[in-house]
Amino acid sequence: MKWVGDARLAAGPEAAWYLETAFTPGAYLGTVYDDPTTPIVVTGIEEVTTIRVPSGRLVVDAPFDDDDVSRYEQGLPTRPPRELAVSIPPGVYRVEIAWTAGPYEFFGEYFDGVECAATRLRLSDGPVIGWEMGLGVEDDIDRIQPGKEPQFYSDANVGCFADAGAWTTLSAPFRAFKDGIPVPRDTERLPGWCERVRDESQQADLVTFGAESGGIVWLGRTATGDVAAIVVTSGMPGTKA
Template sequence: MTWVGDPRLAADAEAAWYLEAAFTPGARLGTVYDDPSTPVVVTGVAEVATLRVPSGRIVVDAPWDDDDARMYECGLPTRPPRELAVGIPPGTYPVEVAWTAGPYAFLGRRFDGVECAATRLRVSDEPVAGWEAGLGVADDIARLQPGERPRVAAGANVVCFADAGAWTTLSAPFRTYVDGSPVPRDTERLSHEGERVSDEARRADLVTFAAESGGVVWLGRTGTGDVSVIVVTSGMAGAKA
């Protein structure tokens, strides 16, 4: 039986092109802002961490909320995380970042223009047959307007993948405040300037990465409908060469 997705969630041709091109070294994703002669090129895809997901439930959200300090000071609970409505098999999965370069000049200086184009959680090596926006457990597909996509928040342009079952422990370092100020975090610093928090009691992880606020979470589905990959785009998402 071949998977058929809901057309209200399906990626359009431009988004599908970007999701494939972003993880293809050498692909052109567009041109540098204000310089149509200089392309933005995918320079490589690197595994930056592994993520343990014993619950099979995934959070894709900011690791903290702008209102956290106020809520903590008032003794109130913070908002629940944005957990995806779809689950994956419990296991350990690679987190991979697609890097681009688009050299540019600013105030007489040259910059290499290296940026993160997209980050993915690779669930399997099965080919993607189709892309769809990833609904959260609290999202109501019936309320989506034509062309609208459920979006994820990003505190200071930071998003994370995390095991939903261990969210309270995993997110605690990002959500601890004293007198309205965040407490310095004791987290593992990663090569892509992200951070990892581990809950060894549950053998679960949280990994942060750069992404713009309001980004769309995309699910790559196999021909049978299984989730092969979860992608969060950033930077030039949606641009086309």
């Protein structure tokens, strides 16, 4: 039987187009702001690293936020991370970034305009036939207003994929502050300004990526309803009521 999703979660035409186009090298995504003559083009898809998710429970959230760090320093309970309601098969998955370029001039200086269009956790090579918003475990579908997308927020413009079962250990390097100043993190530096933290005791990882002010999580489903991809976007066309 072909998968049929909940219409309340379905990506609208603009969002669905963006999600497909962002991962198509050479595709045209629009034009540079204030310059309709210069196109923004998908320059390529980069595999940044792989991530281990042994629990099958996935966090897609900021690795920290200002309020969280303050509470952590005071020894107070911090908010739980945004764990997705959908579970995935335990395994090792590819983390990929779709890059775009749209050259522009600013006060006489020229820039290449390279940006991250979207970040993808690739679970399988199965063809995606539909996209829907990825709810968190605490989201209530009946309370989602038409045209609104549940999302995570990030004070530092950073998001992450992480195994939920090892979250406390994996996120700890991002909560290390002294006198309000971040302590240098003992993390693995990756391409695209990403970082990785490993928990060898649980064989689990956390991988960061750029997420301007946060991001919306999208699930790409196959004809059988399996999740083939989890994509995070920031500042893109949203769903339509």
